[in-house]
Amino acid sequence: MRGLMSAKKLLLSTATGYNPIPQIVRNSLKRIQNRILQSAPPFLAKDPSVLSTNLIKSYCEKGLVKEARVLFDEMPKRDVVAWTAMITGYASCHHHIQGWAVFCDMLREEDRPNEFSLSSVLKACKGMKDLDCGRLVHCLAFKLGLEGSMYVENALMDLYATLDLSMDDACVIFCNMDKKNAVSWTTLIAGYTHRGDGYNGLALFRQMVVEEAELNPFSFSIAVRACASIGSHLCGQQMHAAATKYGFQFNLPVMNSILDMYCRCSCLFEASKCFHDMGEKDLITWNTIIAGFERTDARESLHIFSQMEPQGFSPNCFTFTSITAACGNLAILTCGQQVHGAIIRRGLEGNMALANAFIDMYAKCGSIRASRKIFNAMSHRDLLSWTSMMIGYGAHGHGREAVELFDEMVRSGIRPDRIVFMAVLSACSHAGLVEEGLRYFELMKRKYNVTPCQEIYGCVVDLLGRAGRVEEAYQLIEKMPFRPDESVWGALLGACRAHKLQKVGMSVARRVLDSRPSMVGTYVMLSNIYAADGIWGEFAEVRKMMRGIGSKKEAGRSWIEVKNQVFSFVVGDKMGPHIEQVYGVLDLLIQHMRESGYVPDSDAMIHEKDGTIKALCRFGHSTSKTSGAEYHKGMIFTSKRKRYAIGIYESGTPQS
DNA sequence: ATAGGGTTAG
Numbered sequence: 001m002r003g004l005m006s007a008k009k010l011l012l013s014t015a016t017g018y019n020p021i022p023q024i025v026r027n028s029l030k031r032i033q034n035r036i037l038q039s040a041p042p043f044l045a046k047d048p049s050v051l052s053t054n055l056i057k058s059y060c061e062k063g064l065v066k067e068a069r070v071l072f073d074e075m076p077k078r079d080v081v082a083w084t085a086m087i088t089g090y091a092s093c094h095h096h097i098q099g100w101a102v103f104c105d106m107l108r109e110e111d112r113p114n115e116f117s118l119s120s121v122l123k124a125c126k127g128m129k130d131l132d133c134g135r136l137v138h139c140l141a142f143k144l145g146l147e148g149s150m151y152v153e154n155a156l157m158d159l160y161a162t163l164d165l166s167m168d169d170a171c172v173i174f175c176n177m178d179k180k181n182a183v184s185w186t187t188l189i190a191g192y193t194h195r196g197d198g199y200n201g202l203a204l205f206r207q208m209v210v211e212e213a214e215l216n217p218f219s220f221s222i223a224v225r226a227c228a229s230i231g232s233h234l235c236g237q238q239m240h241a242a243a244t245k246y247g248f249q250f251n252l253p254v255m256n257s258i259l260d261m262y263c264r265c266s267c268l269f270e271a272s273k274c275f276h277d278m279g280e281k282d283l284i285t286w287n288t289i290i291a292g293f294e295r296t297d298a299r300e301s302l303h304i305f306s307q308m309e310p311q312g313f314s315p316n317c318f319t320f321t322s323i324t325a326a327c328g329n330l331a332i333l334t335c336g337q338q339v340h341g342a343i344i345r346r347g348l349e350g351n352m353a354l355a356n357a358f359i360d361m362y363a364k365c366g367s368i369r370a371s372r373k374i375f376n377a378m379s380h381r382d383l384l385s386w387t388s389m390m391i392g393y394g395a396h397g398h399g400r401e402a403v404e405l406f407d408e409m410v411r412s413g414i415r416p417d418r419i420v421f422m423a424v425l426s427a428c429s430h431a432g433l434v435e436e437g438l439r440y441f442e443l444m445k446r447k448y449n450v451t452p453c454q455e456i457y458g459c460v461v462d463l464l465g466r467a468g469r470v471e472e473a474y475q476l477i478e479k480m481p482f483r484p485d486e487s488v489w490g491a492l493l494g495a496c497r498a499h500k501l502q503k504v505g506m507s508v509a510r511r512v513l514d515s516r517p518s519m520v521g522t523y524v525m526l527s528n529i530y531a532a533d534g535i536w537g538e539f540a541e542v543r544k545m546m547r548g549i550g551s552k553k554e555a556g557r558s559w560i561e562v563k564n565q566v567f568s569f570v571v572g573d574k575m576g577p578h579i580e581q582v583y584g585v586l587d588l589l590i591q592h593m594r595e596s597g598y599v600p601d602s603d604a605m606i607h608e609k610d611g612t613i614k615a616l617c618r619f620g621h622s623t624s625k626t627s628g629a630e631y632h633k634g635m636i637f638t639s640k641r642k643r644y645a646i647g648i649y650e651s652g653t654p655q656s
Numbered sequence: 657a658t659a660g661g662g663t664t665a666g
């Protein structure tokens with residue numbers, strides 16, 4: 001069977017992944033298939049059933065499941081090995097339901113599954129996310145006396161750790177195993193880590209070390225991931241050292257995991273060093289560092305991206321998702337549009353994560369219509385699609401649309417989570433929809449059983465405060481089941497300032513400062529309250545106190561993209577290469593504001609006495625938290641004729 | 657001849 005050997009070589013030599021299968025490979029496989037089926041047994045060195053099974057496996061490894069199935073159906077007799085190869089083939093190509101169906105056929109034809117078949121079909125159950133099917137297989141394992149096989153036990157553990165609500169079933173299997181191997185340990189550690197419990201994941205890894213179990217690259221990469229999930233760069237560094245000691249510093253998944261850990265722990269220097277020291281890199285390496293920098297330094301992530309293709313790496317969905325987010329956070333619309341073009345050219349626009357990123361990016365760049373267009377064109381939407389669209393509407397002041405979208409989402413059968421409620425409450429707050437907002441706050445607790453967190457309380461305080469219902473807002477804070485943080489008090493103080501409730505504001509600020517003197521934001525708010533009433537003596541006093549405690553609130557920096565160039569500035573900027581143009585645009589904005597009937601707020605005139613600075617203050621610098629990550633809100637101003645977007649960020653990196 | 661665990665976007 002020299003033909004089979006050469007075909008196998010050919011198969012191995014073709015690139016895996018999404019590349020199309022060369023016709024020569026298909027033809028070659030087909031020829032082998034014909035020879036096997038047509039030749040009489042004496043002419044074959046081996047049993048045709050064995051050769052067919054080999055071929056099924058080869059087909060599936062190349063993603064040619066349909067061809068494998070045709071061959072499988074043409075086989076005159078199918079033994080356990082052939083059945084198992086077909087189940088595995090389907091599962092490895094993500095056709096889990098078909099894999100399960102083949103298993104059912106196998107039982108119907110009264111072929112007895114072995115431990116190989118069971119562990120394969122359990123993988124299919126995991127892929128189908130069907131715990132009941134998995135439990136059925138577990139029962140069958142008992143009936144067949146295969147429940148003690150290590151492969152079956154490991155597969156069952158994986159199933160329960162991934163799909164069951166608690167880790168209990170997985171742990172029971174783990175504890176009752178006669179013998180454990182490296183896979184058993186890794187499976188359980190991964191179970192904990194993937195559900196966000198890095199502490200137990202790491203604890204288990206420590207136990208693994210204590211019990212002198214075999215440590216391999218698999219256990220290291222997941223243990224490093226556990227360090228990242230608890231945000232401990234100290235544990236991560238120890239793991240890095242240990243991995244080097246074990247000689248895994250050239251293992252790509254291990255190094256990618258370490259790189260990711262440094263990024264997630266905000267150790268960007270170590271991350272860069274790690275990236276540059278890696279002799280061999282793959283696409284995941286690039287995606288990891290690009291995503292890592294996107295979270296903290298979007299400009300740098302774009303810079304790294306630009307080096308990727310010259311070094312021979314082609315970006316994929318993961319890359320583009322990070323790059324799109326970077327464009328959104330920098331509010332550089334033209335760049336975002338170029339990325340959009342690139343993904344359409346590559347035919348990747350059907351990717352849901354990517355579409356979600358575009359909704360977010362266009363909204364942050366001031367193009368809410370483009371966001372909606374993408375949202376409407378999506379064939380499937382997940383929670384994130386709806387949330388991104390609602391946050392976009394909220395930031396643009398379109399509260400009604402956000403509320404309508406929420407109801408539509410619920411009707412489509414998606415259960416809202418805490419973040420969605422934050423999006424809706426914040427949208428209501430900015431659009432002045434107080435009663436609607438309060439209704440959702442109640443609905444959240446009563447109907448959806450979502451417990452409000454700091455940010456949610458912050459939203460509701462803001463909602464009431466903006467509407468002038470400061471007393472109610474204060475009472476809500478008093479009733480909170482935990483200690484209010486800066487965002488909650490900040491919302492209340494903002495309301496005091498906006499409604500010129502100087503006395504209330506002062507007493508609140510003093511109270512906060514007594515218990516938390518380190519909250520710099522409170523000083524700023526207090527000084528603004530004084531400024532609003534023109535009490536300049538007190539204003540100066542508070543500012544002096546701020547300097548006294550030695551901490552400084554970083555000045556918010558704004559930027560705007562005009563004709564492919566980014567101009568940036570801070571409040572009161574007098575220098576900078578293009579500062580005159582910046583003020584020119586600002587004057588234009590104020591003019592549009594006046595034309596649209598918006599009266600500039602004279603309170604904000606703190607540092608200077610001319611209108612331009614006043615407007616700068618009104619454009620404010622705010623960030624809000626969504627899903628744990630800092631979310632940079634773009635300030636969007638729309639008039640009949642033009643739309644402007646100004647991106648806002650809080651670090652001090654100079655841009656222009 | 658058939659089986660298992662790890663790394664990247666939101």
